[in-house]
Amino acid sequence: MTSATGTPAYRRLSVEARRAQLLDAALSLFAHRAPEEVSLDDVAEAAGVSRPLVYRYFPGGKQQLYEAALRTAADDLEQCFAEPPEGPLTARLSRALDRYLAFVDQHDTGFAALLQGGSVVETSRTTAIVDGVRRAAAEHILDHLAVDEPGPRLRMTVRMWITAVEAASLIWLDEDKQPPLDELRDGLVEQFMAVLTAAAGRDAQTADVVRAALALETPDGPAGGLARRVLPVVSDAAHLL
Amino acid sequence: MTSATGTPAYRRLSVEARRAQLLDAALSLFAHRAPEEVSLDDVAEAAGVSRPLVYRYFPGGKQQLYEAALRTAADDLEQCFAEPPEGPLTARLSRALDRYLAFVDQHDTGFAALLQGGSVVETSRTTAIVDGVRRAAAEHILDHLAVDEPGPRLRMTVRMWITAVEAASLIWLDEDKQPPLDELRDGLVEQFMAVLTAAAGRDAQTADVVRAALALETPDGPAGGLARRVLPVVSDAAHLL
Numbered sequence: 001m002t003s004a005t006g007t008p009a010y011r012r013l014s015v016e017a018r019r020a021q022l023l024d025a026a027l028s029l030f031a032h033r034a035p036e037e038v039s040l041d042d043v044a045e046a047a048g049v050s051r052p053l054v055y056r057y058f059p060g061g062k063q064q065l066y067e068a069a070l071r072t073a074a075d076d077l078e079q080c081f082a083e084p085p086e087g088p089l090t091a092r093l094s095r096a097l098d099r100y101l102a103f104v105d106q107h108d109t110g111f112a113a114l115l116q117g118g119s120v121v122e123t124s125r126t127t128a129i130v131d132g133v134r135r136a137a138a139e140h141i142l143d144h145l146a147v148d149e150p151g152p153r154l155r156m157t158v159r160m161w162i163t164a165v166e167a168a169s170l171i172w173l174d175e176d177k178q179p180p181l182d183e184l185r186d187g188l189v190e191q192f193m194a195v196l197t198a199a200a201g202r203d204a205q206t207a208d209v210v211r212a213a214l215a216l217e218t219p220d221g222p223a224g225g226l227a228r229r230v231l232p233v234v235s236d237a238a239h240l241l
Numbered sequence: 242m243t244s245a246t247g248t249p250a251y252r253r254l255s256v257e258a259r260r261a262q263l264l265d266a267a268l269s270l271f272a273h274r275a276p277e278e279v280s281l282d283d284v285a286e287a288a289g290v291s292r293p294l295v296y297r298y299f300p301g302g303k304q305q306l307y308e309a310a311l312r313t314a315a316d317d318l319e320q321c322f323a324e325p326p327e328g329p330l331t332a333r334l335s336r337a338l339d340r341y342l343a344f345v346d347q348h349d350t351g352f353a354a355l356l357q358g359g360s361v362v363e364t365s366r367t368t369a370i371v372d373g374v375r376r377a378a379a380e381h382i383l384d385h386l387a388v389d390e391p392g393p394r395l396r397m398t399v400r401m402w403i404t405a406v407e408a409a410s411l412i413w414l415d416e417d418k419q420p421p422l423d424e425l426r427d428g429l430v431e432q433f434m435a436v437l438t439a440a441a442g443r444d445a446q447t448a449d450v451v452r453a454a455l456a457l458e459t460p461d462g463p464a465g466g467l468a469r470r471v472l473p474v475v476s477d478a479a480h481l482l
Contacts, residue, residue, distance in 0.1 A: 167404035198435035201470030229442030240465040
């Protein structure tokens, strides 16, 4: 950054604003490169500041900067599943997944490096941050299911689905972002309805949740489409009833 | 170990047998303690040998021993999903899951430490070994589905379910091994049938797989039970059709 008079000009920023600027630069770099491939010089250059300035804010160096950037990303990610408790469940889930998948799309390399493990910057602290995101997502979804005290089967079903969504995200990145995002999203919503319905067969609380959810669904929504597409596939299985 | 004359007597073992004995001792220790809490002295003591002997076989110390023990465990785990291609799909999956869940039960602490990440012994190599197990399990299951060239949707569905099974195993360990193993297994088999059926709504190959699988299922098997339990839950949703 060069001012009109040709001298390097660091904008004067408050401590908080400077910190946010450095984190923003770091996050952009960590989003598209493996942590091993990002240096503090890169961060300084991307933020248009000197390396000593980066160290002044993050004396722990790259590890501290990485964890702080991850914390910022985790805060964003946790908000993906926050959604007003209105309308059909599948519509809410679709909107939440749109936000989540947009995040995955925007932070592709960093997201994969973080979740695939074995990275040099992975510590029990980074693992705890990622687990915090998973827990927050599960709580948001349980809120959408509107049960006061979710039992172990409902909780396990939700947590299993969240892990499956993560796996799908990694596979999607690995397969050059195929299928298109809206198709991936619809498939994930349908998987959720499917596992919830299967669990309902064994758990009265989950059965109540499914009945209440289906009552709000419409024929032209995801649950209606799923029901109509699946019926012909299972219609030959009357011998099981 | 002490011989009849009172002198310490290491049994004479071949190189391979000694290595196997040390790995066996290490695996028992790593199964029930976090890697951080296992020392080479512990391994030497458990195997009834001296610490220098352990180092002679594993000059890389604990990290090398851990990776070798993990490799051995991974070989066992990969075999869990190998199953003769006979009988209903749900019966084969149930037997495979029985073996897998018995492994989880027997290696509880080590299994959790390995998969939860952030461990001091986690490296890109240990991550690669774990990924290898996931891939092998997916290939076994795709074999059971008897498709020559599984397409991306079928592959993704299987891989998502495997990740969900892992998540369920960790939750099960975290919740003091509740519910009982056979209930957990049945729930996981039902989740597989549910996600496969949902995916069949969007993919002709998966639809063929589901039709072929359901044709072999019996009313008293898992698929029959699932169908009968789920029908009453969804019977009020005729407005979606």
